[in-house]
Amino acid sequence: MIMMKYTKKGYFTIEAAIFLPIFLLALITLAYIIRFICIEERIAHVLTDEGRYLSARAYNNRNYASGLKTEAILGIHLKERFDSEVKHGTDYCITDYQYLINKDGISGIISYGLAYKCDVNLPIDFYGRKIHDKELIFRGFIGADYDQDSFDYELMEKENESVIVWVFPKAGEKYHAENCRHIKIYPRQVILTKAIASRYKPCSHCNHEKPPLGSIAYFFSEKGGVYHNGSCFIVDRYVVSMDIETAKSKGYTACKTCGGGLKQ
Numbered sequence: 534m535i536m537m538k539y540t541k542k543g544y545f546t547i548e549a550a551i552f553l554p555i556f557l558l559a560l561i562t563l564a565y566i567i568r569f570i571c572i573e574e575r576i577a578h579v580l581t582d583e584g585r586y587l588s589a590r591a592y593n594n595r596n597y598a599s600g601l602k603t604e605a606i607l608g609i610h611l612k613e614r615f616d617s618e619v620k621h622g623t624d625y626c627i628t629d630y631q632y633l634i635n636k637d638g639i640s641g642i643i644s645y646g647l648a649y650k651c652d653v654n655l656p657i658d659f660y661g662r663k664i665h666d667k668e669l670i671f672r673g674f675i676g677a678d679y680d681q682d683s684f685d686y687e688l689m690e691k692e693n694e695s696v697i698v699w700v701f702p703k704a705g706e707k708y709h710a711e712n713c714r715h716i717k718i719y720p721r722q723v724i725l726t727k728a729i730a731s732r733y734k735p736c737s738h739c740n741h742e743k744p745p746l747g748s749i750a751y752f753f754s755e756k757g758g759v760y761h762n763g764s765c766f767i768v769d770r771y772v773v774s775m776d777i778e779t780a781k782s783k784g785y786t787a788c789k790t791c792g793g794g795l796k797q
């Protein structure tokens with residue numbers, strides 16, 4: 534008759550034999566997830582950085598042929614950066630490329646997707662290399678506000694000779710001269726430049742951090758030494774500038790108080 538003797542040491546040995554493989558599998562899985570997240574972050578960075586490149590150069594590439602050219606350039610740039618920054622045997626392709634389209638009433642929209650597969654060298658390949666995808670939608674710099682027609686070089690060169698007027702883009706039917714009493718009490722929408730940032734300070738209510746140059750800002754020309762962002766409770770109604778011909782083409786008529794400017 535064989536007698537079996539159970540001890541605490543024996544229990545620990547059995548438990549270790551059962552749970553050690555599970556622990557190692559969990560550790561490997563965690564390492565896989567961390568590695569994959571790092572790759573995802575690199576891909577997202579490359580994708581958005583190339584989007585910024587396209588956006589900054591959109592003004593010089595505003596026709597159909599340029600759209601095809603920019604897609605080819607994007608493909609070249611992505612290949613170079615994936616080879617140098619992402620690696621890990623990543624296969625990818627650009628999908629649904631759209632360049633400077635009108636979408637939901639907003640002009641200058643650029644969008645594209647990326648379908649890709651990554652090899653993170655997991656010791657046990659459970660599912661193979663799964664296809665992932667990302668989509669990026671942004672607006673190109675086309676030299677116009679979101680609801681205005683883009684300017685060509687000839688119009689921009691003549692801007693100094695044209696009459697600049699001010700309108701309420703969200704409500705109002707008149708265009709006004711800069712010194713019109715009807716607009717003096719309202720903030721102006723501008724692009725934040727170095728000159729404005731040097732003259733005005735960020736609003737303490739809406740800007741906890743200083744916004745970057747090139748972003749949309751609002752300031753009061755008659756009073757105050759700060760500028761605001763669009764979410765500030767102070768900015769409930771504002772005016773924007775445009776040349777008088779653009780204002781007329783959009784249906785605005787001259788303010789009866791100021792005449793809408795010097796030239797009619």
